[in-house]
Amino acid sequence: MPVEPLSQKEIEDRLAELPGWSVEGDRLTRSFRLGSHFAATAMVVHIAQVQEELNHHSDLTLGYNTVSLAVNTHSAGGAVTGKDFELARRVQDLAGVHGAS
Numbered sequence: 001m002p003v004e005p006l007s008q009k010e011i012e013d014r015l016a017e018l019p020g021w022s023v024e025g026d027r028l029t030r031s032f033r034l035g036s037h038f039a040a041t042a043m044v045v046h047i048a049q050v051q052e053e054l055n056h057h058s059d060l061t062l063g064y065n066t067v068s069l070a071v072n073t074h075s076a077g078g079a080v081t082g083k084d085f086e087l088a089r090r091v092q093d094l095a096g097v098h099g100a101s
């Protein structure tokens with residue numbers, strides 16, 4: 001996966017395919033709401049497994065019944081790259097299993 005910073009157009013095109021995600025500052029972000037604290041915790045563990053598989057890690061925040069992610073690519077100087085969107089797509093795909101919205 002290339003780790004070149006994405007252009008604004010490339011970011012906008014990718015965001016159009018990822019409902020609920022946005023770029024805040026220099027990080028790709030999304031918050032999910034779940035049915036319970038335990039469900040939110042289980043989703044965090046699942047995301048951690050995917051992040052280890054991809055070797056790409058977000059700042060992951062667990063709330064009472066929420067899970068929030070913020071990510072950019074350290075090796076690209078903190079820019080948003082294709083690796084961030086690869087993680088976001090995997091998280092978006094697994095969210096349904098957890099009843100996250």
Ligand SMILES: C[C@H](O)[C@H](O)[C@H]1CNC2=NC(N)=NC(=O)C2=N1
Nearest residue numbers: 055056057058072073074075076
């Ligand atoms: C050594 C290790 O492979 C690197 O530090 C990985 C780990 N996880 C990472 N996560 C993110 N978000 N960006 C990186 O550049 C990155 N690099």
